Amino acid sequence: MRAIAIALLALLAPGCGGKVECGEGTFRDGDNCIGFDPDDEAPPVVTLTPPAQRSREPIPTAVALTTDELSQLYVTTDGSDPDPTAGPGEPSPVTIVEITNGMTLKYLAIDRAGNQSAIESATYISDVTGPGKVKDLVVTPAGSDVTITWTNPIDQDFAGTVVARVVDVIDASPESGQTYTAATDLTPSLQILQVGSGTQFIDTARPPGRVRYAVWAFDDLTNYGPPSAARSEIALGNLEIEFQFDVPNNALTVVTPSVAFDTTGTTAQFSAGTLTLALQLQNISTSHFQNPKALVVSTSSASFATTNPTADGLSFVDLGPATFAPNATITRNLVFTGVSGVATFRLRLGHHASIIASRNRSRDVAFIDSGAVFLNNSVRETPKFNTLASGPNNQGKVRPALFTGEHFVDVPTTHGTIERWDMVTQTRVFGTDVGVQNGDRTNVQALLADSANIYCLTKVGKTRDTGRLTVIRLDENLRETGRLDLSAVDAQGFTHPALSPDGSTLAIPSGSSIVLVDTESMTQRDVVPGTPDLDVIQTAFLDRVRAVTFFDNGNGLFAVSRLGGKAEAIRFTDNGTTNVELSDPSGGTGRGNAVALAPDGRVFVAFDSGLRVYNPATDLLGNTSYTQAATGLVFANGKLRVLRTTRNQVDVADPSTGLIQVTNTLPFGAFGHWLVLASR
Incomplete structure (x- = not known):
């Protein structure tokens, strides 16, 4: 048996004619078994x-x-x-x-x-970030058609744009991840007109009045970028209407109609030489008219006698309400005497923006008609808004209000809220809490707006406290779309920030320095590139910066100090800024309260010593003829309104000289060192 076994082993031994049998998962490689296929030449996947x-x-x-x-x-x-x-x-x-x-x-x-x-x-x-804004958005009316043009962003993933007509406010944005089609509504206020990659859209057959459009760029993943918006106006045409009344035939006719108003319901009653014209106007335009008035331009074979004030040099009847909305109808009586034969009455719809001021120890806001001039030089105050600014401890105040859309007024408060009021209904619409802390420890310092966004500056701290600053970007429905917490702080009271003309940069006073914020990326700008630090603009003021405004089309920034009679003209360069130090030319060392950019590019400065003016062409701060203590400034109807530190007087001053043309007495005390024009 042993011999047989040896023989078998010999047959199986290598070189003896035997064949190796390899187990499962192994492969024969010559006379050996290996754990891989020796004929495998394919790489693993x-x-x-x-x-x-x-x-x-x-x-x-x-x-x-x-x-x-x-x-x-x-x-x-x-x-x-x-x-x-x-x-x-x-x-x-x-x-x-x-x-x-x-x-x-x-x-x-x-x-x-x-x-x-x-x-x-x-x-x-x-990737959840959309492309940048479209640039160079221009709205150009021609007759009843409107051409909208823009430049698409250069982002590599740019895919197209959504173009929408804005009926009221930009109260939403396209939702990222969603696709949209033309002829649909994003919201009732945003009507989508075009979705594509072009750079132009023509909106045809629009009614007269205001037109406004918003454009969002999106990428290949349907991420939407921030909106760009622009507005214009299709000509309202002649706002004058001429009526003719035929006394013998007791017949009223419209000789000259207006394309903006329907007067179909107007009637007349005649008795013993007196005609009562029941004027009925329906606003068939897309515009809101503030402080509407029926101005009596001329009459023939009739007289219009009134003790009312004048506006634009003409007698008028107040049409009310404070804002005449599209599709609304107003009826008012105008009485003419000495009417005989065939009499004519030419009327014009007058409308003037309101000036907003604080009142009642800065807890309410009031609206002043910027167009009416009263015989006793008082002002025509429209109904005020009683805000909720008293706050949880009954110590709150309002800050400078913001006019939004065509008829909303947003009122910031010192306890972290923004209250929206409707100038048409004169009612509160809603409030938004933007507080970064609970209670009244969040102080809303200011609201500013570009063509499509609102920027809210808050301070963590009570009115008289020093606190950290935060910038919050909101849409026009007061919903947050971005936030930047700054390391900068602000001291007691509040300061006046400014937004550059193109809306790209926010300038925020902080102590004696100024912080610049990029509003699109919501990041702080480095004023001096190339240095390791995140630099700010540093003034030479010994006290804090009170107010700033951009000038020279955003190439310069003007700042006034709260104390010391000091100001600075700051110009931006590639390597930082150049600062020109200026002093009150009267030699005064008192408070600087406000600044305002004039239509001609000069900067007016309100000092306790009077009104001064900075000329960018000469870099000089000069005197004017205005020597009252000035605290608030605003331009309206081409004229400068100046709030005195007495708080109950607003002067209408000639911008060329500073001479006071009219002094209006307020029926209240205007607090807070500010006036705001209800117009955008």
């Missing part, structure tokens, strides 16, 4: 789970790399190529954790046969 992509989805928390056969994996996450000679690699599968946005994995695999896959890469990108 690597699969990533989840696969790499650029999408709106969040970045995965981990990525698993697997191969279709037993292999060693070599993976890098720093962008370098994997090197199989640097180490043994890791057996498949491999899990990579802590994936970050934009991370690129590079990998290869080597199977047991030594087959090596090519180096592959995979980048994980979560």
